Amino acid sequence: MAIKDNVKKLLEEIGEGVILEAAAKTRGAKEIDEAIESGIRVIGENYVSELKKVYPLVKNSAEWHFIGSTKTQKHDLLKRRVLEIVDMIETVDDFDFAYELNKRCVDLDKVMPVLIEVNSAKESQKSGVYPEDVVDLVKKIAKLSHIRVVGLMTMGPNVENPERIRPYFRLTKKLFDDIKGMKIENVEMAYLSMGMSDTYRIAIEEGANIVRIGTAIFGPRRQR
Numbered sequence: 611m612a613i614k615d616n617v618k619k620l621l622e623e624i625g626e627g628v629i630l631e632a633a634a635k636t637r638g639a640k641e642i643d644e645a646i647e648s649g650i651r652v653i654g655e656n657y658v659s660e661l662k663k664v665y666p667l668v669k670n671s672a673e674w675h676f677i678g679s680t681k682t683q684k685h686d687l688l689k690r691r692v693l694e695i696v697d698m699i700e701t702v703d704d705f706d707f708a709y710e711l712n713k714r715c716v717d718l719d720k721v722m723p724v725l726i727e728v729n730s731a732k733e734s735q736k737s738g739v740y741p742e743d744v745v746d747l748v749k750k751i752a753k754l755s756h757i758r759v760v761g762l763m764t765m766g767p768n769v770e771n772p773e774r775i776r777p778y779f780r781l782t783k784k785l786f787d788d789i790k791g792m793k794i795e796n797v798e799m800a801y802l803s804m805g806m807s808d809t810y811r812i813a814i815e816e817g818a819n820i821v822r823i824g825t826a827i828f829g830p831r832r833q834r
C-alpha cells in the first residue's frame with residue numbers, strides 16, 4: 611500500500627489522543643515528505659547521520675524526535691547544529707549524557723524536552739535505565755535548567771507473539787503514573803512513547819500516547 615493510505619488508516623484507527631510518530635530510519639526525504647503530507651506531525655530518527663542527510667531535503671515542516679541509542683550517538687547528537695533541529699530526545703538513559711546535553715542547551719539558550727528510556731525487560735544488551743532506577747534519574751535530571759523531562763519511552767523485548775509485550779508496557783505505564791503523582795518540580799509527565807508496527811494496539815490499550823511506527827507506514831525496510 612502507498613504511504614498515504616497507510617497513514618490515513620493508522621490515523622483513523624488510533625484516534626486523536628495518540629500521536630502517530632513515523633520511525634524514519636533508512637527512509638529518504640521523499641518518503642518522509644509523503645508521510646507528512648498524509649498527516650504525520652512527528653518524525654523519529656535513530657541516527658544523526660541520517661537526520662543530517664534528510665532534514666535539509668524534507669520540504670514540509672514537522673517535529674523531529676531522536677529515538678536512537680544516545681550512548682552510541684552521543685558524540686554526534688551533542689553537536690550544536692543537530693541540537694538546533696531536534697525537538698525532543700526520547701532516549702535519555704544516563705545522567706552523564708543529560709549533564710552534557712544540558713551544558714550544550716545552555717549555550718544554545720534552548721530547553722530540550724526529553725523522555726527517559728526505560729529498559730522495561732531489563733535486557734543487558736539493550737539501552738534504557740532499569741525500572742527501579744528511573745525515579746532517581748528523573749529527580750537528578752530535573753535539577754538541570756535546560757532539560758525538561760516530559761515523559762517515558764520504552765522499546766520492550768522482541769517478542770514473537772505481541773501479547774507477550776503487554777506486561778512491560780503495563781510496568782512502564784505504572785512508573786509513568788507513579789512519577790506523575792510525585793509532582794517533581796521541572797518534570798511534566800505528559801508523554802508515554804511505546805509500541806511499534808506489531809505492538810501499537812497493545813501499547814495504546816496500556817496507555818501509550820506516542821506510538822513509533824516504521825514498517826506499517828513505509829513498508830519493509832531497506833538495509834542501511
Ligand SMILES: *Cc1c(COP(=O)(O)O)cnc(C)c1O
Nearest residue numbers: 633677806807822823824825826
Ligand atoms: C525502527 C524503530 C521503530 C519502528 O519499528 P517498526 O517495527 O518498523 O514499526 C520504533 N522505535 C524505534 C526506537 C525504532 O528504532
